[in-house]
Amino acid sequence: MRKALGLFAAIILIAGLLSACGGKSNNGASSSSPASGGASSEASGNASGGKKDVTLTYIASQGWIKDAEMQLAKKFEEETGIHIDYQIIPSDQYFNVLKTKLNSGEGSDLFGGQSGKSEISLNYNVEKNAVDLSDQEWVKREDPLSLDQLSLNGKVYAQTIWDTSSSFVIVYNKKIFEKLGLSIPKTYAEFKEAGLKIQQEGITPLYEPVADGWHHVMWFSEIGPQYDKLQPNLYNDLNENKTNFESSAPMLTALTQLKEMYDLGFFGDNALSDTGAESANKMASGQYAMVLANQSLPKEIEELGTDLKATDFGYFVIPLADNQVYYVNPGGPSKFIYSGSKHIEEAKQYLAYLAKPENLQYLLDNDPTVSNLNFAGLKDKYTDEQKKLHEMYPEKGTDIQNYVNYVNPQWMDMGKDLVGMFGNALQPVDVLKSIDKRRSDMAKVAKDPAWTK
Structure with a gap:
């Protein structure tokens, strides 16, 4: 009996030691x-x-x-x-x-x-x-x-x-704009006029990396809040299957303008093979005046060691369909x-x-591509230009893919449709019809009551 008790006590002692060791961090810090x-x-x-x-x-x-x-x-x-x-x-x-x-x-x-x-x-x-x-x-x-x-x-x-707070916006070269007497456009007409003046100087208005398959879709999707503003309750009506993309006049306007930009050569001659990884280098070359990009891009350009500094670049929102709403992607x-x-x-x-x-x-x-993160209590890295951007557009709204159902899952397919539109295989209205068809197919698979009733 005494041997058994002694063995039991030893086991308890060893277990206690192991527990104590296991409760500490590996380095004791x-x-x-x-x-x-x-x-x-x-x-x-x-x-x-x-x-x-x-x-x-x-x-x-x-x-x-x-x-x-x-x-x-x-x-x-x-x-x-x-x-x-x-x-x-x-x-x-x-x-x-x-x-x-x-x-x-x-x-x-x-x-x-x-x-x-x-x-x-x-x-x-x-x-x-x-x-x-x-x-x-x-x-x-x-x-x-x-x-x-x-x-x-x-x-x-x-x-x-x-x-999630630093949406992709148009990053523009302020030196080029100042030289040509250009101001931040507030309408598509002003944007188009600026692009034409830039072209006349032998500079490509925009660097657009279509080859990535996803980037060019943002020109259409990010300004969703403007569609919802021009066509009240559009987001909710789309989710409830009370309307569709094809019948949306603001969406058709935006796609028609995007096609015009491509036809005018605003994206240059190599857009279909250009990639996002080259955005900083292309903008640093001075051969392009603008790019739709993350707000960290100016810092990346400065770090390339050219004469351009981050402060030489400013921001404005995509002005298709005369958008002046700051779109947010949560x-x-x-x-x-x-x-x-x-x-x-x-x-x-x-x-x-x-x-x-x-x-x-x-x-x-330690990530130069971000200015803040979507958690409370962090110290942000917003630059003066970013603060100015946020002040410039007090009206905010959620982009279409994060509010309207069955849009984000077809992102890459939308990208293919837009390439077809650029190449004249599809008209802008055909792109909207394709989006509707895929939304309907997905909704039926999901047995969405708005489509099955």
């Missing part, structure tokens, strides 16, 4: 900043008994994973033993690859996807393929508008860490955990780690 490598037990995985020899595969589209996140992933691995294997797919191939993986039941532990209710429902079928993240702590700190784009039936299925590339993953808890750890306030600030401070 109290700091949780990326630079120090510290982490709370919740985020580091140490609460479950130390480092884990686990690899999480993460499939994502090109351009979605920034260098700053990869640096955090290394810190995460140092602290937890959990390695992130990024598998980056070219953007024009990504969604086909992702759908194939999800449909075959071979999804990666984490997969990237665009947010949007119809997108996550139809393209990713998140109620089957993704993990419910509603109970995660970071959900309470993420922008509610972003969360809404990731939610179905009251459940949150992904995490968006993105600069969504963006998002992280989903595959429901069939064998490492769901480790994947949750990684998302929790990225969403720690100090790590979010690290992402913001």
Whole structure:
């Protein structure tokens, strides 16, 4: 009996020692900043008994994973033993690859996807393929508008860490505008006149990377709030199937103007083969006056070392259909955990780690392409020109793809339609008809009551 009691006491003592060791961070540091490598037990995985020899595969589209996140992933691995294997797919191939993986039941532990209710429902079928993240702590700190784009039936299925306030706007060379006596256009007519004057100087008005397959769609989609303004209740009527794209006069106007811009040569001779990766170089060359781009582009241009500085560039919104509304995109590339993953808890750890306030600030401070992130309590990096932009357009609204159902899932198809329009294979009204057809098909698949009644 005494031997048994002695053995039992020894077991208790050893268990207590192991528990004490497991409750500390790997390096014993109290700091949780990326630079120090510290982490709370919740985020580091140490609460479950130390480092884990686990690899999480993460499939994502090109351009979605920034260098700053990869640096955090290394810190995460140092602290937890959990390695992130990024598998980056070219953007024009990504969604086909992702759908194939999800449909075959071979999804990666984490997969990237665009947010949007119809997108996550139809393209990713998140109620089957993704993990419910509603109970995660970071959900309470993420922008509610972003969360809404990731939610179905009251459940949150992904995490968006993105600069949702700095919409793609037209970045213009102020030196060129000043030399030609041009001011910021407030109508399409003024925009067209400016483009023609720029052409007369031997400068291409706009750099437009059509080859990426998605970029040129923004000329049509981002100004959705203007369509809704000119055609009151358009967004809701589209969602309720009370109207369609084909019958929208503002949309037809915008596409007709976009086609005119292409025909006038505003995009230059190589738009169909131009890529977004060259935007900074092209603008730095002085051969182009404007580009539809992220608001961080001026800084990227300055860093190329030419005579141009970030302050030599200004911003204005897309003026098609005479738009003067600052369009907001509350969504963006998002992280989903595959429901069939064998490492769901480790994947949750990684998302929790990225969403720690100090790590979010690290992402913001070390990513030159962002000015803010969609979480509360962060210090933004808005420049004076960005502040001026926000003041210039006090009226704001959500872009069409993040409000109207069955638009975002057909983004790349819309891009193909617009290329067809540029090449005269389609007329502007044909593009709208194609969008309607795909929306109807998707709505019927989803058994949307607005289409089945």
